Amino acid sequence: MPHCFLYCKTCSTQVLKPNTLNETFTCPKTYTGRRTKTTEEIGQNRSNVMKQNIGRADRLTRLVAAFVIGFVLDRGYITGTWAIILGIVGIIFLITSAAGFCPLYAPFRFTTIKKPPSHA
Secondary structure, eight states: OOOEEEEOTTTOOEEEEOOOTTOBOOOTTTSOOEEOOOHHHHHHHHHTTTOOOOOHHHHHHHHHHHHHHHHHHHHTSSOTHHHHHHHHHHHHHHHHHHHTOOTTTGGGTOOOOOOOOOOO
8 A cells, every 4th residue: 555645734744654545644733634645646647638549440530531631721622711620620630640539539438449359
């Protein structure tokens, strides 16, 4: 079990103890306090922020779409406001396919990455 620092809310006394989250403890001075998160727990929360959620087929589709949009815009088939909007969409497709992460998928926990078959 990782060690963590406990801080008293009243006097800011710092004590190092292995505890579970939200466990109360006794401060040597004021006899109150609550445990804070460990660095390992904070790191675990951050590791899920930009986890890849775009599979190979989705990435390839976005990449091809971005190049088609670029070709259409380069040839001048679309102009004006629609060209600007389509250019922005093409850039977004390029960025998301390169990163392997779509921010619109994240809130819904949607992924197009195929899970490996389980060996039962």
